[in-house]
């Protein structure tokens with residue numbers, strides 16, 4: 001699969017997940033195997049105003065390439081300048097524009113999914129960003145405000161006409177948030193409408209779900225979010241399954257090594273104290289459903305050092321066998 005002149009290895013994208021797809025997590029998923037990893041959403045205004053917090057989100061490492069950096073905003077000028085800034089940093093293989101975030105503070109500034117109600121402004125933004133960068137440009141949309149998908153089809157057409165190179169669709173409405181189910185029929189319809197690649201997203205919980213989405217919708221690639229938070233191997237497993245019809249399930253041994261690896265990477269990247277705080281809510285996802293996971297989750301609430309975390313993981317692993 002190609003997005004503009006960029007060849008993508010495999011057919012999998014790690015979805016952008018604010019607060020989750022930071023550099024350590026992306027590196028972990030990339031190590032497990034994945035076509036493209038996406039950054040958390042980055043504020044174009046934050047780049048414009050040189051916000052340290054925003055610029056930190058743009059940290060990257062060569063091995064995670066091609067990295068898709070997602071920008072959000074509603075002002076054409078700062079979006080174009082932000083995109084150009086990111087291109088000049090040389091960290092991104094793709095620039096993605098967020099048309100899907102339904103979080104209040106984003107929608108309030110007219111960004112994210114709010115743009116889906118503003119076709120003229122969307123056209124101005126995309127035209128300005130396209131003019132500002134040579135990198136492959138993608139957008140990530142929802143189905144719109146109501147269930148018809150009409151806003152998605154309209155914005156997608158505007159995007160394709162403005163020179164956008166691929167579109168990811170999460171077919172839930174703005175008001176749905178994450179409730180209900182993603183309407184994959186809309187992905188199939190979008191695929192029929194567009195000549196650029198369509199990336200299907202929403203409710204892929206298993207490898208088999210990914211295969212089903214591709215079969216049912218004809219989408220060119222799949223994007224996985226929440227399932228990758230629990231199983232960072234899932235994207236590699238999907239690519240293996242699509243290529244060969246089989247895949248290797250991750251063993252408990254691999255899961256525990258992955259938890260240790262993420263812990264170490266978090267500590268290296270964020271520092272021990274902040275890493276411990278962040279990992280409290282994070283590590284238990286990997287072992288959800290295993291006997292004793294509730295007690296493990298409770299123990300995580302008081303972790304205070306890297307060694308403490310590694311000991312808890314080892315104890316949990318030993319108790320399992």
Ligand SMILES: Cc1cc2nc3c(=O)[nH]c(=O)nc-3n(C[C@H](O)[C@H](O)[C@H](O)COP(=O)(O)O)c2cc1C
Nearest residue numbers: 015016017018040041100170202203204224225226
């Ligand atoms: C915690 C969290 C953070 C998210 N952050 C973003 C984001 O920054 N940008 C974006 O376009 N979508 C964001 N999303 C939406 C996901 O990218 C994805 O579209 C959604 O989770 C549906 O896919 P899934 O069923 O594979 O999780 C977020 C979702 C979650 C759960």
